Amino acid sequence: MPLDAPAQSTISSYFKSSTTTPKKPGKRINSPIDLTSEGEDDAAPSKKPRLEMGSDDTNGRHATSSFADEWRYSPEKDRQYDPNRPRTSAEKHRHEAFKKRLLQDNSHLLQEHREVVDVDQDEPMVVDKSSESDNESEDRFQKLSEMFSNPAKSARAKATSKRPIARSSKGKAVEILQLKRENEGTVLFVEVGYKYVFYGDDAKIAAKELGMVAHMDRNFLVASIPVHRRDVHLKKLLSRGYRVGIISQIETAALKKISDNRNAPFERRLTHLYTAATSYVDDLDSVDEVEKYAVSPFMCLVETKNSDRQADVSIGMITICPSTGDVVWDCFDDTIMRLELETRLVHTRPSELLLPKRGLSEATSKMLSHFTGLSSSGQRTRTEQIKGVMDYTEAFSRLSKFYTDETKFGSASDSFKSGRLMAEITDLPKQVVVALAHAIEHLSKFGIAGALLETKFFTKFSTRAHMLLAANTLTNLEIYRNETDNTTHGSLMWVLDRTKTKFGARLLRSWVGRPLVDKRVLEERITAVQEIVDSDSSLLETLRGTLRGLPDLAKGLCRIQYSQCTPKELSILLPAFAKIAEAFDEVDRPEDVGFKSTILNDIISSLPKLKGPMKELMSAVRLKEAAEGRKETMWTDEEKYPDLIDNIMALQVLEKEFDDELKAGTDFFFHLTFYLFSLKTALVRKKLRMPSLEWTTIAIDEYLVEVKRSEKRPIPDNWILHSKTKNYARYQPPSVREKLEERAQRRETLEAKANEAYRSFLKEISQHYYAILRDTINKLAVADCLTSLAQVALQKDYVRPEFTNDDRLEIVDGRHPMIESFNEDPYVPNSIDMGGEDTRAKIITGPNMGGKSSCVRMIALIALMAQIGSYVPAASVKMGLLDSILTRMGASDDLARGRSTFMVEMSETSEILQTATSKSLVILDELGRGTSTFDGMAIADATLQYLVQNTKCKTLFITHYPLLAAKLENKFPRDVSNLHMGYIAESRIDGTRNITFLYRLTAGLATESFGIECARLAQLPETILSVAAERASAMQDEVQKRGQRNRWAKGPFTVLIALNILLQKAPYLIQDCLSKKGILAAASLDDLQTVKESIENSI
CATH class of the missing domain: 3.40.1170.10 (DNA repair protein MutS, domain I)
Structure with a gap:
């Protein structure tokens, strides 16, 4: 078509096709081959003619040998362009047609860009149809598009997926x-x-x-x-x-x-x-727990200085165990050694501490630093710091706000309105209120402050109804862990634990660490144990069956409270609670259950109260769907969560559309094939041969069309290539891709709504059912502990202890509970009688390895087991209740806290002297051995004398100082008696002695310790033992001779003078004893005793 030639070139002229047919030049060596040429295969492009400057020949640009040269840019062209020249009507039409065509969706120039960035469409343009026809523009643009794209690959391969913009x-x-x-x-x-x-x-x-x-x-x-x-x-x-x-x-x-x-x-x-102690609650019945007694409590401490010399500081404590929901508080005074603090740390074993950043005393900091070190199991105790400690007014204000926040905790606001909640907070000591406020502030960051809402489940660490075992007592008696490898095996817990549930085992640990001192409560507990042992009631058998196989309900309830419980765990917890609720029939009063034990009646009568709540919860959930984790379909009431139903129905509609799309897609395939290849329709249908076309799924990608590559089927250009193998190619129609995207959106919306509905259900359980569920767990834990103690009672030769109102402790044929369980050989029993008509203090001597330490541990463990409410390994036990068991045994240093072996020994002894009362049982094992003989004997003498005269407690005193034992027995014949571990000593021909240990506690004093014989058992070289025996005999003879010389060296005149002075002093001391009272009278009596001993020695 001829065109008006302008004075100079325009942009539109670059895209104008030539009206002449290019000639076919001959081949030239070294000529570049144009791979985009549409000419014959053997045609090579000719050399492009050089354009002269200023030439106005507009047809010269078409003198090329190929279609690509027709559109090739030449720098000469832009010099001919005049931007101010107005366009002709034909040029305007071509320009608008090009613009419209370029911005359409099928433009390969914009297709890839449109897949990433959404470009707004232009308004439709009005085109002057009187000019060049649109058909010509369509044809010319199609040629341009084909030049920039490979129709065999690019049209399909490049349109694979929409990729998000990569972040830098x-x-x-x-x-x-x-x-x-x-x-x-x-x-x-x-x-x-x-x-x-x-x-x-x-x-x-x-x-x-x-x-x-x-x-x-x-x-x-x-x-x-x-x-x-x-x-x-x-x-x-x-x-x-x-x-x-x-x-x-x-x-x-x-x-x-x-x-x-x-x-x-x-x-x-x-x-x-x-953190380990705050928000991470392990999965229900997780196998990663090291032991079932292990919990990870969080502890907050607040300290204030005290003016009292005896009590250096006062400490407020709050302890929370998120995994079980237990909250323990205490407020106590402590001395410079911080033994009270150490006792609470050992009992609770917190894995995280919240401490003031400033203001802690040096002694407290040292104790905490020692405790937070790496444990034997490799765990560390984390420490968080409080920047500024609140005062009581601020702390109380924050607690009031926390417990009255209706938007978060509706159940707490009701308790607040009744006044009960804040009355319980007001009753707490001021330091505990401050610690509680800081604990709530800290735990709120982790979303678990709700564990502190139910204040009725708060318990005080030390009460008048419980005995508090000190840290060294727990260690020395191996209450929780043995001293060999620091595990539970071989400890008292190992002997007593026959529990069926994890929450029952944790309660039993609390019972063992805090024995009862209230006789009424103790009698009720041990009566319940006896009734379980003696009764053949079917109710008890049902109770045992109910306990068997229960999951960790306490942990599960906490996971519900923190919205961490999974649907699968919920499908385990709800049937477990329902099983408990249906185990027993409802009764009007606890007495109607029929047991003598009020504890058993209360437990069994309380469990049926769970029937109503569990019926509501069980009717709201489909357990099968919940066990499979299907939050969207686990609800029985579909109207309760309408958003879920809407999304589920929309997904079902989409799935139906996919089935319809298969048929539609097949029809579309044939129609499109006919449209593109109308002349070869019959041939294409014959080659296709796909009447049974079905969707294919590859990995996680669904709804794909799979064809054999060898068949070379005509695939529509807009179909998206998914993947290729050597034999197959897989495609996806665009309409299917759109529906898949819509389905993904629906699924993610459904998942979000399902999670929201599930969290709402867990919150409903926490707000309306937490109290009754928690009370049920507590009752079942008590039942589990009682049945465990009943199984212990069924062991051979275990008896029920008898509790009296006096201070007597009588054990007949008692046995060590752990040693008896370990050894197959029968344990040699021992008997002891302390208090009452017998002496309160027993000094125990005897050979090394004779069984002294094991014997005194046996006495302490039997007393401890009795006050837990357990049967004991003995023929009989009669005892008045003890308020504490205090021990000082073994030898160990504490270099981390700067304490030597002897300093540790003296510190523990000092704490015992300050803590012991007339109802305490005190055990001192070889006191004074950490220093020189004379200093050690002096300290041991003074300590035992103080306990006998001042404290007047039951004392077991092990020593290797026979002179000390004989002196104190002579001095306090009514209060002190000597016992020794029986043995038989036989002399051999070679001069050595053979010692046979009888392991029997026998009356009297053992004058020798047989240390050399013990060394021989340890296989020390005989040459060393021979020298040691000779030295020991020589030293003993020298001491005896020196005593005789000193006695005869005193002349008659010297003796008379000494006697005269002492006799003159004695009447005044006697007068002081009669006239004075209290401490002064005791001091005069001590001086008079000294005078008496001096007179005896002089004579």
Whole structure:
């Protein structure tokens, strides 16, 4: 078509096709081959003619040998362009047609860009149809498109999937740095795709603690773990004392695609914050628990100085165990040695401490520093700091606000209105109120402050109804752990624990650590144990069957309270509670149950109260769907959560549309084939041969069309290539892709709504059913402990102890409970009688390895077991209740706290002297052996004399000082008696002696310890033992001769003078004893006793 030639070239002229047919020049060597040419295969392009400057020949640009040369740019052209020249009508039409065509959806120039960034469509343009026809523009643009695309590959292969815009490394670094700044001191698990990544210092910690490799990635040192291994590594870091945060991607891909910020990076946020003692509650019945008694409590301490010399400080304590919901508080005075604090730390074993940053005394800081060191199991105690301690007014104000916040805790507001809740808070000591306020403030960060709502479940650590065992007593008597490998095996807990549930085992541990001192409560407990042993009631058999196989209900209830319970766990917990509720029939009064024990009546009568609540909860959930984790379909009342039903129905409609699409897609395939290849329709249908076309699923990708590549079927250009193999190619129609995207959006919306509904259900349980469920768990724990003690009572030769109102302790043929369980050989029993008409203090001597320490431990353990409410290994036991058992045994230093062996010995002895009362049982094993003989004897003498004269408690005193034992027995014949462990000594021909240990507690004093014979049993060389025997005999003879010389060296005149002085002093001392009272009279009596001994020695 001829065109008006302008004075100079325009842009539209570059895209104008030539009207002449290019000639076919001959081939030339070294000529470039144009692979885009549409000419014949053997035609080579000719050399493009050189354009002269200023030439106005507009047809010269078409003198090329190919279609590509027709559109090739020449720098000469832009010099001919005049931007001010107006366009002709034909040029305007061509320009608008080109613009319209370029911006259409089928433009290959914009197709890839449109897949990433959504470009607004232009308004439809009005085109002057009087000019060049649109058909010509369509044809010419089609040629241009074919030049920029490969119709065999690009039209399908490049349109595979919509890829999000990649974030630059700089933006990612900024995001990570911001997260680290917002969470200082926290090891961050950053979710990135299918893994969690550690960055910077966190990667170093992960490499050190988790044993993984860290490497540099752009700006950061990184390490990573798979998503499914998160909890394994999380618990390991928590056990090492770290605080761990989970950074989650809070947006899903499908929902983000239709959101307003679809072009922005995925948002990440801190969704979980964990420490070992706060928010991480392990899965129900997790196999990762080391032992069933292990809990991870959180403890907050507040200290104030005291003016009292005896009590250096006063300490308020609050302890919370998130995994069980137990809350324990206490307020106590402590001395410079901080033994009271140590006792509470050993009992509770907290894994995290919340302490004031400033103001702690040096002694308290040393004790806490010693305790927070690495344990034998490799765990560390984490320490958080309070920047500023509240005063009582501020703390009470914050507690009032917490317990009256109706928006968060509706159940608490009702208690507050009744006045009960705040009355309980007001009754707490001021220091405990301050500690509680700080604990709530700290736990609120982890979302578990709700554990402190039910104040009726708060318990005081030390009460008048319980005996408090000191830390060294727990260690010396091996109450919780043995002293050999520090495990439960071989301890008193190991002997007594026959529990069926984990929450029952934890309660039994509390019973063992805090024996009863209230006789009425103790008689009720041991009566219940006896009734379980003697009764053949079917109710007890039902109770045992109910306890058998129960999950950890206490932990499960806490997971519900913290919204951490999974549907599968809920499907275990609800039937377990329902089983408990249906185990017994309802009764009007506890007495109607029919047992003599009020405890058993109360337990069994309370369990049927759970029937109503459990009926409501069980009717709300489909357990089968819950066990499979299907939150969207586990509800029986579909109207309760209408959003779930709407999304489920929409998904069902989409699935139906997929089935319809298969047929429609097949029809569309044939119609499109006919449209494109109308001349070859019959041939294509014959080659297709796909009347039974079905959708194919590859891995996780659904609704694909799979064809054999060898068949070379005509695939529509807009179909999306999914994948290729050597033999097959898989495609996906665009309409299917759109429906899949819609389905993904629906599924993610459904998942979000299902999670919301599930959390709402857990919150409903916490608010309306927590109290009754928790009370049921407590009652079952008591029942479990009683049945455990009943099984212990069934062992051979175990008897029920008899409790009296006097201070007598009589054990007949008592046996050591742990040694008897270990050894197959029969244990040699021993008897003892202390108090009443017999002496209160017993000095025990005897050979080394004769069984002295085991004997006194046996006496203490039997007394302890009796006051727990257990039967005891003895022929009979009669005892008045003890208020404490205090021990000083063994030899060990404490270098971490700067205390030598002797300093530890003296510190523990000092605490015993300050704590012991007339109802205490005190055990002192070889007191004074850590220093010189004379100093040790003096300290032992003074200590025992103080206990006999002042404290007047039951005392078991082991010593290797026979002179001391004889002197004190002579001095206090009514209060002190000597016992020794029986033995038989036989002399051999070679001069050595053979010792046979009888392990029997026998009246009288043992004058020898047989240390050399004990060394011989330890296989010391005989040459050394021979020299030692000679030296011992020589030293003994020398001491005896020196005593005789000193006695005869006194002349008659010297003796008379000494006697005269003493006799003159005696009457005054006697007068003082009669006239004075209290401490002065006791001092005069001591002086008179000294005068008497001096007169005897002089004579």
